[in-house]
Amino acid sequence: MQQVTINFSILFILLFSVISCNKPAEKASSDKKTKNEVLVLGTIHGGHLTDSVYNIDYLQKLITEINPDYILTEIPPKAFKTAMDGFKRDDSISEPRTMRFPEYVDVIFPLSKKMKFEIIPTAGWTKYMAAQRGAKLRAIRQDTSRADDWAEYVKGNKFSDSLYLASGKVNNPYFIHTNEYDSIQDIGLQTYNTLFNDELGLGGWENINIAHYWNIEKALEKHRYQGKRILITYGAGHKGWFLKELRKRDDIELLEMKPFLDAIE
Template identity: 50%
Template structure:
């Protein structure tokens, strides 16, 4: 997912997201929503057709995709995000202080260089092209930045570091997969595109998962 980018992109618009989900037709939709935020959001939607829960509202793909589609398709939502608000607040404050600390000028410059190199590699294709996003090349380009980020910051960020937060997300995802092992069902997993590489490495290590490429589903949309 490209989050707010879906609201302005033509290639990966919210309409494309909706049509893509219809083509995939999942039994379970694993979301980048924390478990402790989901019940309120779902209750609000069921009661009024709107969602005020702030963490959920920040994701257009859920507000304008998942919730309306829940009235059309038969899937169960499983919230799997390991995010917490204190973790996010600490991370933002830490990175702001680090960026302004002369003692960390060299480290910050290294991170900025990695971010620039990552952006340059990502620019080899359109940033909002869903076909490009769903490739190993995209993951490798994104990882240029995040490998440096993890090396410089993870030890101090603790649970909010890149490695730890992906591990927290994955633990929730894995529990959902294990709970439905052997049921021959289809899972849709939607997170920010940068998380895809770490998750695919875990998914490819499992012997009970058949990974479906996104491109054929996009082909069906194009053929309409």
């Protein structure tokens, strides 16, 4: 009887040891966090209506292939409710700012009826900011004492455009989603930024990107570690700026666009 008791005690100790050893592993497993996947889709706005390749149909196929859980958009939060209410009521978009973007009017809002993603407005744009920026740029252009600045700005844009044209890949969705494209765009945009960002206030290139990205970050933080797929959709010129910031985060997995482009070819 004593031998049985001793054996049982040994068995109990061994079993307790095994369970105790497993607890840290179980805890580590439960604490493991699933990163969200993030993609940045560079759009060409009105160009989607006329381009022979990167058009509305192509965008529909691409976003369907990506199959996001959330789509972060270049729509101001204050404009979004009006846009969505109108879409639900009339099956069309009548909100003025949103109407400027075929990628939303003709693709993302209609797709939301048959796909299960949430549209999140993240644009830092305001009507006042845009009006002030336009007025300040007109004043700079007309100011003879700023002729050199304006000439440098125009030169930077022309050089950037010439490199883009020389690539032979204008509006090519593969090329748009490369670092080379971002570098070409950056030539003109950084000239613009260096010359005028501070002067243009909230409408400056760096400043508006900060405003956009602040809203993007709020969305990323809200849905952090949910194991979801998040698609950021902005004009392609913003893509390089956003990617630079997104690469600093260790809580997301940045996905390349190429596999999704390949999938719809």
